[in-house]
Amino acid sequence: MGKSIAINAGSSTLKFKLFQMPEEQVISSGAIDRIGLGSSAISIKYDDGKKFKDTQDIDNHEQAIQLVLDKLLSLDIIKDYKEITGVGHRIVAGGELFPDSVVVDDDVIKKIESLTDFAPLHEPAALLGIKAFKKILPDVISVAVFDTSFHTTLPEVNYMYSLPYEYYQKFQVRKYGAHGTSYRYVSARAAEILGKPLKDLKLIVLHLGAGASIDAIKDGKSFDTSMGFSPVAGITMATRSGDVDPSALQYVMDKAGIKNMDDMVDILNHKSGLVGISGVSADMREIEGVMGTNHRAMLAREIFKNRIIRYIGSYVAEMGGIDALVYTAGIGENDIMIRQEVADKLGYFGIKVDPEKNDIRGEERDLSAAGSTVKTLLIPTDEELMIVRDIERLRKTQK
Numbered sequence: 001m002g003k004s005i006a007i008n009a010g011s012s013t014l015k016f017k018l019f020q021m022p023e024e025q026v027i028s029s030g031a032i033d034r035i036g037l038g039s040s041a042i043s044i045k046y047d048d049g050k051k052f053k054d055t056q057d058i059d060n061h062e063q064a065i066q067l068v069l070d071k072l073l074s075l076d077i078i079k080d081y082k083e084i085t086g087v088g089h090r091i092v093a094g095g096e097l098f099p100d101s102v103v104v105d106d107d108v109i110k111k112i113e114s115l116t117d118f119a120p121l122h123e124p125a126a127l128l129g130i131k132a133f134k135k136i137l138p139d140v141i142s143v144a145v146f147d148t149s150f151h152t153t154l155p156e157v158n159y160m161y162s163l164p165y166e167y168y169q170k171f172q173v174r175k176y177g178a179h180g181t182s183y184r185y186v187s188a189r190a191a192e193i194l195g196k197p198l199k200d201l202k203l204i205v206l207h208l209g210a211g212a213s214i215d216a217i218k219d220g221k222s223f224d225t226s227m228g229f230s231p232v233a234g235i236t237m238a239t240r241s242g243d244v245d246p247s248a249l250q251y252v253m254d255k256a257g258i259k260n261m262d263d264m265v266d267i268l269n270h271k272s273g274l275v276g277i278s279g280v281s282a283d284m285r286e287i288e289g290v291m292g293t294n295h296r297a298m299l300a301r302e303i304f305k306n307r308i309i310r311y312i313g314s315y316v317a318e319m320g321g322i323d324a325l326v327y328t329a330g331i332g333e334n335d336i337m338i339r340q341e342v343a344d345k346l347g348y349f350g351i352k353v354d355p356e357k358n359d360i361r362g363e364e365r366d367l368s369a370a371g372s373t374v375k376t377l378l379i380p381t382d383e384e385l386m387i388v389r390d391i392e393r394l395r396k397t398q399k
């Protein structure tokens, strides 16, 4: 039928996969890691086993998109952009406007622009991608796939804040969550691996990347999730604070002369989390590189683990049990020590990880130790596959 490309703009990364459809065969995949953090790692796989790798400073997502467009041609992955017959973009925030993926038109672009405050790190980057591909392929179907769509099943009791009700009625202030496209893929795979219908499982999925969140999945649906109105809430992240008492912010603004809330929110998004606590890095690999010698780096890692354990505990209680804990995304897929240390704290739930099985990075595997009553799974996420499937689904609805 043709080639479809999925573009996934994360907070510190830009990933893409080019698929031959409808076979869903990956022709090329690539990632630009550490965008804006210096020494960005570029890695592209293509042509059945060839690899392109480079390190250069990629300062923003605009440069990253341009690099992907250039490499598609210069590495001869495609001869002409016209070979691409479908484009899909990961969009973090859909608010209450987008309960499902949509075909992008000018109205959709305007609506996504209006949601920038709902995901300030992500929405502008995703819009750059949409516009760059629209420019070179104006007549090709372009689809927006929203992280928040998966969470439209949250019960009211879990998505409402304890604020005056009118803020929800007038301004739609509520919990929206994020990483839903990842949860959609990972939960479906977990059910396949466990050999049970998803609707019969209670899962807690840990999406631990630069942006990190936790999802409680019950009756086949997202039931509660750690991110909030925006992706700044929940657990400690690479540069994001996670949950904080708002009155502490008011106090800091007053003492530090931070003039407006925009500047404070910027600090919560860009200068907090692992980098804020450690003063070393936003990257867990670098934090772990100075373990044993740097107290603040070790503290940042301990806080990261503590928040994970805290959320798991509350989600087990909320769901009345758990069948499986599932790890995914950059840290979840690759950080052997974090997975082991988290499991060591959760023995009383029947969660036990086998150190030998856990000695693995980036490959699907059951990590559970003999005798554990709750399974622990490692499932690399595939948001891009979900995105290209949505392109094909929506293509069929078009004339």
Ligand SMILES: Nc1ncnc2c1ncn2[C@@H]1O[C@H](COP(=O)(O)OP(=O)(O)O)[C@@H](O)[C@H]1O
Pocket: 010, 011, 012, 013, 208, 209, 210, 211, 212, 238, 282, 283, 284, 285, 329, 330, 331, 334, 335, 336
């Ligand atoms: N081997 C590793 N050990 C620990 N953390 C890792 C490892 N590899 C990658 N990471 C972490 O994964 C993060 C990126 O996660 P990813 O899910 O790809 O990013 P994003 O949130 O931008 O989508 C990096 O910032 C890094 O901290």
Ligand SMILES: CC(=O)OP(=O)(O)O
Pocket: 009, 010, 011, 012, 092, 122, 147, 178, 179, 209, 210, 211, 212, 231
């Ligand atoms: C929502 C979010 O934090 O996404 P990412 O982890 O890709 O930055």
Ligand SMILES: [Mg+2]
Pocket: 010, 011, 209, 329
């Ligand atoms: Mg991501």
